[in-house]
Amino acid sequence: MNRTILLPAFLLLFFAAGAVAAETQKPLPLGELPDFTISRGAPLYQRYCLFCHGASGAGDGPAGLSLATPPAHLGLIINKRSRKQLGAVILTGGRPNGLNPSMPGFDKTLSARQVEELLDFLRELGGRQDNPG
Numbered sequence: 001m002n003r004t005i006l007l008p009a010f011l012l013l014f015f016a017a018g019a020v021a022a023e024t025q026k027p028l029p030l031g032e033l034p035d036f037t038i039s040r041g042a043p044l045y046q047r048y049c050l051f052c053h054g055a056s057g058a059g060d061g062p063a064g065l066s067l068a069t070p071p072a073h074l075g076l077i078i079n080k081r082s083r084k085q086l087g088a089v090i091l092t093g094g095r096p097n098g099l100n101p102s103m104p105g106f107d108k109t110l111s112a113r114q115v116e117e118l119l120d121f122l123r124e125l126g127g128r129q130d131n132p133g
């Protein structure tokens with residue numbers, strides 16, 4: 001009688017522990033992240049980046065339009081820079097990377113994993129723009 005309750009409880013614990021371990025893992029190398037990171041990156045983009053970089057990443061968000069240096073067209077640059085370069089800009093901002101300082105750094109806001117998720121989403125955005133419709 002007891003065993004039928006204990007087994008599912010044990011399995012649940014086992015999977016919950018696995019999920020926590022996965023969450024605290026180091027970011028995986030390019031191409032090895034599971035697809036769900038794209039859908040995780042989308043809400044992060046909408047929350048932190050859209051108002052400057054625009055809904056499609058073209059640099060035409062409401063705040064971006066008022067900046068002297070327009071925010072990068074992310075769909076166009078995503079395939080021209082290394083993942084490391086892009087990650088550095090997102091974490092530390094424009095200034096330390098030789099870009100305009102109006103690109104803020106997000107190292108206080110985003111985890112390394114969230115940056116990976118954002119990069120996956122941006123790559124998806126870039127793909128969509130190369131291949132419209």
Ligand code: HEC
Nearest residue numbers: 048049052069070071072086089090094099100102103104
């Ligand atoms: C306050 C406005 C603003 C916000 C918010 C913002 N950016 Fe930017 N971003 C800029 C500007 C302006 C530039 C262009 C800097 C330049 O070209 O010198 C830029 C440049 C970049 C670049 C570098 C492009 C290159 O040429 O290498 C990346 C990558 C980037 N942003 C990603 C993001 C991501 C991801 C977010 C959200 C987490 C974000 N930005 C939020 C304004 C913003």
